[in-house]
Amino acid sequence: DTGVSQDPRHKITKRGQNVTFRCDPISEHNRLYWYRQTLGQGPEFLTYFQNEAQLEKSRLLSDRFSAERPKGSFSTLEIQRTEQGDSAMYLCASSLVSYYGYTFGSGTRLTVV
């Protein structure tokens, strides 16, 4: 068990470019979550997968954001046409049963210039 892995750790991109982040959860965890944390704020819920099904998307997740979890394993979060307001830390977590056992990854820090 190597924990939750996120890649890349840091990403700098120009405004208007597309970016994709990857999250590898703990292998036996069937639930996967994405959160976003901006400066001075706590993490905010973005979306939730149970196996491969995306069961909830926050209103924070605009149409430029899409998340997938093919085959219920790793997950990707794509942001199209990035904006400066997308600059944040993107956190992935996984669990076996609800949030009782959330395990967070170290996050991907996105900077849009």
Next chain:
Amino acid sequence: AQSVTQPDIHITVSEGASLELRCNYSYGATPYLFWYVRSPGQGLQLLLKYFSGDTLVQGIKGFEAEFKRSQSSFNLRKPSVHWSDAAEYFCAVGGSGGSNYKLTFGKGTLLTVNP
């Protein structure tokens, strides 16, 4: 809607002193409450959680928290702080039943420990 308030943005204590970090929540039903810590360069780590039962919960690293329903509070405490406790601390509340998968976090409290 559920919410969490951490009134202190930044706290400085001396090593060996006692610590209390405040957390107030708003939630319509019985809350599930958590404290997480992020040390420099690390991911969020769960310190402790409260679901039901004894209102004083023990966590890792010598931390404890007390759930006070009448005050809507879940304050984190440690009797003697170590330099390695310098980190950012987040309180969170979770829903029950069908929404038992997402957490609402406070904005965090940054703890500085002086030698």
